[in-house]
Amino acid sequence: MVSNGATTLHMDPLTSLLSDKRIRTASGARANDHQKTQSDCQNDQQNDCQNSYQNARYKNPQEVNLCFGIKGLDDFFANFIDTSPDTSSGEYPASSPKGHGLAFGTLLEMGIPFGNGGRRLLALLLAAATRGACDAQKHWCLWISARQQPAVYPPAWQALGVDLNRLRFASSECPVGDLRAVFLDDFFRVIIIDHPNGLKPDEHIFLAQCARRHQKIIVVARDTHLSASDSNTAARYRLNVSRPARQNILELLPVRGLHRSLRLSSFFQHPNFKIFP
Amino acid sequence: MKSILPLTSALSDTSKPSLFLGIRTDVSDGGQFLSLTPKVMKWSEDTYLLDLTSVHLYWTQLAREVGLSFVEYLSSILSELTAANTSITLASHPWHALLLLCVAADRPTLNFIDAQSHLGRKLLQDTTWAHWISRCHELRDHFMEYSGKDTFGSLVSLSKTINRLQFTHVSQMSDIDSPAMHRRFGKLAATAWRWTWSSSQSEKKSHTNQSSLFEKIDQKTFGDNFPWLNIAVKESPSVSRHIETHLRHWDHISPLLSEDLDKLCNLTCWTSNERVVSLEWVLSFSCSPSLRIPVLFRHPHPLHRESGHHKTALLQAFHCWQRANSSQKKPEKPGDTYISDDSITDWTLTVRDRLMMDPQIRSIFKDDLSQDSSKLQRLENSLPVPLIEYWTSDHYCPEYSFEQQTQSHRETNSKMIAFDNIAKIATHQRRPLFIYQNPQKPQDQDQSSGLIFSERVATTWWSEESSNKNTCRDYYIRMTDDGLLQWVFQNDDGTFRVHGIYG
Numbered sequence: 001m002v003s004n005g006a007t008t009l010h011m012d013p014l015t016s017l018l019s020d021k022r023i024r025t026a027s028g029a030r031a032n033d034h035q036k037t038q039s040d041c042q043n044d045q046q047n048d049c050q051n052s053y054q055n056a057r058y059k060n061p062q063e064v065n066l067c068f069g070i071k072g073l074d075d076f077f078a079n080f081i082d083t084s085p086d087t088s089s090g091e092y093p094a095s096s097p098k099g100h101g102l103a104f105g106t107l108l109e110m111g112i113p114f115g116n117g118g119r120r121l122l123a124l125l126l127a128a129a130t131r132g133a134c135d136a137q138k139h140w141c142l143w144i145s146a147r148q149q150p151a152v153y154p155p156a157w158q159a160l161g162v163d164l165n166r167l168r169f170a171s172s173e174c175p176v177g178d179l180r181a182v183f184l185d186d187f188f189r190v191i192i193i194d195h196p197n198g199l200k201p202d203e204h205i206f207l208a209q210c211a212r213r214h215q216k217i218i219v220v221a222r223d224t225h226l227s228a229s230d231s232n233t234a235a236r237y238r239l240n241v242s243r244p245a246r247q248n249i250l251e252l253l254p255v256r257g258l259h260r261s262l263r264l265s266s267f268f269q270h271p272n273f274k275i276f277p
Numbered sequence: 278m279k280s281i282l283p284l285t286s287a288l289s290d291t292s293k294p295s296l297f298l299g300i301r302t303d304v305s306d307g308g309q310f311l312s313l314t315p316k317v318m319k320w321s322e323d324t325y326l327l328d329l330t331s332v333h334l335y336w337t338q339l340a341r342e343v344g345l346s347f348v349e350y351l352s353s354i355l356s357e358l359t360a361a362n363t364s365i366t367l368a369s370h371p372w373h374a375l376l377l378l379c380v381a382a383d384r385p386t387l388n389f390i391d392a393q394s395h396l397g398r399k400l401l402q403d404t405t406w407a408h409w410i411s412r413c414h415e416l417r418d419h420f421m422e423y424s425g426k427d428t429f430g431s432l433v434s435l436s437k438t439i440n441r442l443q444f445t446h447v448s449q450m451s452d453i454d455s456p457a458m459h460r461r462f463g464k465l466a467a468t469a470w471r472w473t474w475s476s477s478q479s480e481k482k483s484h485t486n487q488s489s490l491f492e493k494i495d496q497k498t499f500g501d502n503f504p505w506l507n508i509a510v511k512e513s514p515s516v517s518r519h520i521e522t523h524l525r526h527w528d529h530i531s532p533l534l535s536e537d538l539d540k541l542c543n544l545t546c547w548t549s550n551e552r553v554v555s556l557e558w559v560l561s562f563s564c565s566p567s568l569r570i571p572v573l574f575r576h577p578h579p580l581h582r583e584s585g586h587h588k589t590a591l592l593q594a595f596h597c598w599q600r601a602n603s604s605q606k607k608p609e610k611p612g613d614t615y616i617s618d619d620s621i622t623d624w625t626l627t628v629r630d631r632l633m634m635d636p637q638i639r640s641i642f643k644d645d646l647s648q649d650s651s652k653l654q655r656l657e658n659s660l661p662v663p664l665i666e667y668w669t670s671d672h673y674c675p676e677y678s679f680e681q682q683t684q685s686h687r688e689t690n691s692k693m694i695a696f697d698n699i700a701k702i703a704t705h706q707r708r709p710l711f712i713y714q715n716p717q718k719p720q721d722q723d724q725s726s727g728l729i730f731s732e733r734v735a736t737t738w739w740s741e742e743s744s745n746k747n748t749c750r751d752y753y754i755r756m757t758d759d760g761l762l763q764w765v766f767q768n769d770d771g772t773f774r775v776h777g778i779y780g
Binding site (some may be wrong): 012111113115116117119120121140142147149150151152153154155156157158159160164165167168169170171172179182183187217243245262 | 592596649653654656659660661662663664665666667668669677678679701702703704705706708709710711712713714760761762763777778779780
């Protein structure tokens with residue numbers, strides 16, 4: 001409820017969003033055009049409330065990001081923050097990048113067909129997290145998989161830079177049901193769910209909430225490419241990782257949340273992955 | 278008797294960790310050994326057996342905190358608990374621990390023997406028939422006490438046969454298998470013979486906490502009916518509750534269970550220094566038979582520290598409750614009901630196994646882990662699945678280049694060939710992130726096209742069984758037509774196998 005002349009407005013987030021100037025009616029008119037004649041004090045207070053509420057999708061400027069260690073990839077996940085609208089035009093400027101890498105508090109869904117080499121990206125992420133490459137803070141990581149065979153080969157992970165002392169593996173067909181305590185705890189900051197068997201929509205929402213609340217990075221890696229028609233709205237980013245036939249290029253194709261694709265040329269000639277001459 | 282498995286066999290599970298202690302001591306009761314493990318058995322007047330299965334991970338982590346191996350830490354604790362002239366053996370099976378104690382009696386300078394060490398293996402091979410038959414007589418007494426029956430026969434004919442053949446050591450009859458022993462000399466001899474020659478390949482049953490906790494519930498003791506009988510301990514803390522209302526859902530059960538856990542902590546028959554290894558929760562229903570739900574903790578859990586909320590215990594109880602509900606059988610008779618539809622009338626909560634830390638031991642070997650380790654143990658105690666940690670070793674063979682945390686005897690494993698660190702990293706960088714435990718046959722017909730040579734790996738041919746002809750493997754990277762990046766190898770005989778996938 002808005003109280004006239006009150007210094008403090010108790011406004012629920014839904015109300016503040018509805019009065020947001022970015023929300024337009026079907027005729028294109030601004031939602032609150034008819035209220036232009038109301039007191040300036042009330043409008044200022046509304047703007048203050050709007051600025052105090054941020055869309056949950058956008059990162060907190062105080063967040064620390066986790067970098068992969070590959071410049072192109074870190075730029076790819078560079079975060080954007082809201083800025084205030086231009087007072088003269090009322091338009092919002094183009095978002096400007098802030099920071100590099102993947103922000104904590106993110107649920108990321110990736111479609112990586114098993115065997116195309118794309119999971120090396122996740123291993124690099126774990127290497128950055130466990131070694132403290134970005135923020136000099138070493139994080140505990142967890143890899144959850146329902147896949148029994150083939151099993152992980154830890155020496156290869158270690159050779160990519162992963163600190164095995166800070167990485168744990170769990171096998172579960174129902175990761176959210178069995179390992180709920182892990183998601184609700186602050187201990188593991190990076191959690192990868194590999195090849196989940198049928199995550200339900202409410203479980204996606206749960207994962208997103210846990211990621212935000214406990215400042216985790218949660219990655220759901222599926223064995224098939226994602227489709228835009230999938231109804232997972234909880235993930236901040238959704239992207240597919242593919243490798244063109246017989247080429248040493250890894251392509252990251254956004255499905256939602258990102259606005260450009262990325263080609264990592266010579267990915268398999270990366271110093272950490274020299275398998276081709 | 279440990280042997281190196283051939284290349285194409287299982288990964289990393291090449292030896293069972295030693296989890297059984299045999300102790301010869303002149304103490305009157307084995308109460309002080311309950312500081313190490315809740316499972317202590319009095320084998321004879323001067324011999325005790327300890328089962329470290331449920332507490333192995335806990336002691337291993339404590340040892341790591343102070344930079345010691347599991348064996349070193351264990352021996353230092355035992356040196357505080359026991360007198361100087363005590364003989365201690367460590368083995369993967371209680372029978373081996375007992376046999377080694379006999380052998381150690383003839384060598385008083387050896388007071389701690391690990392059966393998986395080179396010396397331990399040699400000493401086991403030196404087991405005499407006199408020692409073996411003596412232990413069999415004791416085993417027979419225990420079987421009779423355990424089962425109440427005397428159906429195991431005697432060893433008279435075996436003794437006569439050995440005297441006639443003038444054999445002195447059991448290794449002289451190592452070619453005879455257990456079924457032959459059973460036919461000639463009866464069930465007792467066959468059972469003891471099978472334990473004597475049990476190999477790491479034949480006994481794949483895991484006694485470690487790496488298996489799901491629920492599998493331990495379904496297993497019999499050791500899976501081979503060793504007549505284990507724990508020593509009597511002082512009163513087990515227990516509380517009971519009678520339910521007057523219809524109670525079926527976990528949301529209604531958990532507050533009452535939390536209250537009962539608090540009551541359990543307030544009982545005076547145990548102290549806050551003790552740690553719970555397992556609880557037993559027995560529920561009675563109005564129409565269905567009673568249900569016994571074991572609540573197991575992966576690490577000894579300090580129940581008193583969570584008084585007021587008992588978050589960890591409740592989470593673990595919830596998982597056990599769910600499993601019990603999901604595994605219920607269909608009603609046998611028309612009038613019977615599913616347990617899930619039935620109402621709980623009362624329950625009893627008992628601390629079944631606990632670690633009773635001796636104050637002397639507690640003051641010397643502080644059981645407080647680092648903050649991260651404590652948090653990790655607390656998390657593991659609230660999960661139904663284990664959190665696996667891997668270690669890498671300096672071995673070029675993929676199968677032997679890593680192991681899970683349960684295999685704490687890295688220092689007693691067969692000699693690993695030294696591997697230069699830089700070379701190791703360079704080699705592993707070219708290997709895939711995922712490998713098959715048993716290399717697979719390639720799906721497509723054309724196996725030799727599109728191969729890029731990666732490395733050649735030679736086997737430890739000098740310790741392999743003669744049936745294995747392949748002494749080296751040539752590894753290749755192969756890209757299939759559908760874009761799959763495989764790690765394949767070619768044997769000496771030209772056959773290809775898919776060993777890994779570049780995730």
